[in-house]
Amino acid sequence: MAPTPRDEHDGAELTVVADMWSPACTVIRTFLARNEIACRWVQPTDQAGRELLTDHGFTVADTPVLFGSDGRTLRPTDEEQLAQWVGLHTKPTSDSYDLLIVGGGPAGMAAALYGASEGLRTILLERWAIGGQAGLSSSIQNYLGFPDGISGSDLTDRARRQACKFGAELVISLRADHLRPTDHGFAVHCTDGITITARSVIVASGATFRTLDIPSVDKFNGRGVFYFSALTEAPLCSGSDVYIVGGANSAGQAAVYFASCARRVIMLVRADSLAVEMSTYLIEQIEAIPAIEVRTGVEVVDASGDTHLEHLTLRDRTTGAVEQVPATWLFAFIGADPATEWLDGSFARDDRGYLLTGPDIAIVDGSDSPWPLSRPPLHLETTVPGVFAAGDVRAFNGHRVAGAVGEGSMAVMLVHKFLGD
Ligand SMILES: Cc1cc2nc3c(=O)[nH]c(=O)nc-3n(C[C@H](O)[C@H](O)[C@H](O)COP(=O)(O)OP(=O)(O)OC[C@H]3O[C@@H](n4cnc5c(N)ncnc54)[C@H](O)[C@@H]3O)c2cc1C
Structure with missing residues (x-):
């Protein structure tokens, strides 16, 4: 029988020491989650993180660092290396x-x-x-x-x-x-x-996936701005306001999903109505959830913040009026x-x-x-x-x-x- 993609990994335990707001951390988090590899996350500034790093001769500047239960460590440089290290099946058995x-x-x-x-x-x-x-x-x-x-x-x-x-x-x-x-x-x-x-x-x-392609927004990729990802980040958004860009089914599903943990979900839709792209069953679901606010005819034009996303600038596509809103989380689902x-x-x-x-x-x-x-x-x-x-x-x-x-x-x-x- 052919090897399964996770043969060598099953049963292993991982600890990842990484700053939650670093783009590299997002890549690793998403990669491990999508490949269903369970791990424990520790901030480098927490005591547990500091101790792990020091015990293995690393400093905060070396993060992200992965620690295996067998004593192995890795400072990942790319996804292929990460995949090999966690034991995914990365090479064909025949040509x-x-x-x-x-x-x-x-x-x-x-x-x-x-x-x-x-x-x-x-x-x-x-x-x-x-x-x-x-x-x-x-x-x-x-x-x-x-x-x-x-x-x-x-x-x-x-x-x-x-x-x-x-x-x-x-x-x-x-x-x-x-x-x-x-x-x-x-x-x-x-x-x-x-x-x-x-x-x-x-x-x-x-x-x-398409990206928003606005330089000031791209700057925050993985630091408050995420594309087509909801499952991985949702636990971190608990009690916060979440902005979702897009008006198709994927954006609608994400809105419903986030509504179960976020304080408020604000959907930013360029079209005049959700009906343009979304299935009726999903529109009805969204309308029944008070925590979801749908803003149509609106687009994101700018973003700002220090180490991570802090503000978004929105423009009304009809009147041209702009407004700045505080925002820590932006999830975009804008086609592919x-x-x-x-x-x-x-x-x-x-x-x-x-x-x-x-x-x-x-x-x-x-x-x-x-x-x-x-x-x-x-x-x-x-x-x-x-x-x-x-x-x-x-x-x-x-x-x-x-x-x-x-x-x-x-x-x-x-x-x-x-x-x-
Ligand atoms: C968030 C979200 C929610 C959705 N919800 C629904 C839903 O509720 N119901 C529904 O019917 N549809 C839904 N869809 C749409 C549905 O998921 C897609 O139509 C479906 O996944 C398409 O399947 P696919 O295999 O053709 O392509 P994809 O799912 O796009 O898979 C293609 C794969 O090919 C890989 N790949 C690409 N290039 C290469 C390469 N050069 N070498 C190796 N690998 C490569 C990609 O990494 C990817 O994993 C949703 C989509 C999204 C994003």
Whole structure:
């Protein structure tokens, strides 16, 4: 059976000494939480933190420092090193597979499960953490079979165990950097120099979050400003005011989630109404929670503070009036772009960069046709024959967990057809 992504880690205990307001601390906290690695956090200025540092010959300037229960220590320089140190499965066990999947969100995990359970030697590469965007959801209410909802981390854990049970190899902290056809299939080159070959590929790399792109706000990333993260930070926001930027379902879910612990949740929505982007069930839920205030037609234009976020400047988009409000916590959920930067120009895309597949590939007669063969493309096949796309990365996908899971599963059936099994 293939190694699970957490084989060597299970049972270990970690202590992290890091300043809560340092960006490096946020990266570590998010990485460990997303990979479901339990740890104890200690401020470097607390007595326990000072003692741990001194006992191991470190100073506050060396933080963040990780301490293992076995006496090992680490000053992490990047996520890959951190992943290796905590014992995640970061290297493939072979260099050749039947099916290679890029992306460990719902689409990729469904493909891994079906690929492995139907006899394909299957490997999945995930650059960050299994679960993808869905892993960040506090409560997924619209996924079939879970009438009371399920948290993203619970769904992820179930998917991971199920895929591993069938022998799928899940590799964490490995980023696909380039894909090229070979005589017998494809080679995927990864950022750390590893190359993996496979007879077929499913691209399930989903979408990457947009940031506000306001320099004064970016300055506070991880120090009061957070993107698409709620689960990790929520315990720290207890009793505070929380600002949420965005008007789609992910922002709505976060508002509901924070309302259970924050003093007040203020949603800042650029559109004139939540109905523009949000599902009706969520709007009704938000309207029923007195602690949530929805401000429409408003945008963030500036931020200020000393060591962390202290004030936001908001602008009314209709009148142009600006106001400054005290704010310590800002969570932005403002959309995402397709994660296709690692694929070259032989993959046809729509005007927003999402991959075109199957019947959506316009078959143009002559040399302009993006499809190179005389047979028509299979349903989820990209313009590179034998490479399929599933989930949010695909054009005309509904950007829902159920759609991603369905497409991931269906892509495996098409892979079988392509391979002639
Ligand atoms: C906060 C939040 C709440 C949501 N709530 C709901 C909900 O309640 N119901 C619902 O139906 N939908 C919800 N969604 C949407 C849903 O999560 C997405 O539609 C779904 O996750 C898409 O799955 P995916 O596998 O296609 O892509 P993703 O989930 O985006 O996963 C793609 C994965 O690929 C990885 N990756 C990208 N590039 C590379 C690379 N080069 N190499 C290796 N790995 C790579 C990424 O790190 C990521 O883990 C929510 C989304 C968010 C952000």
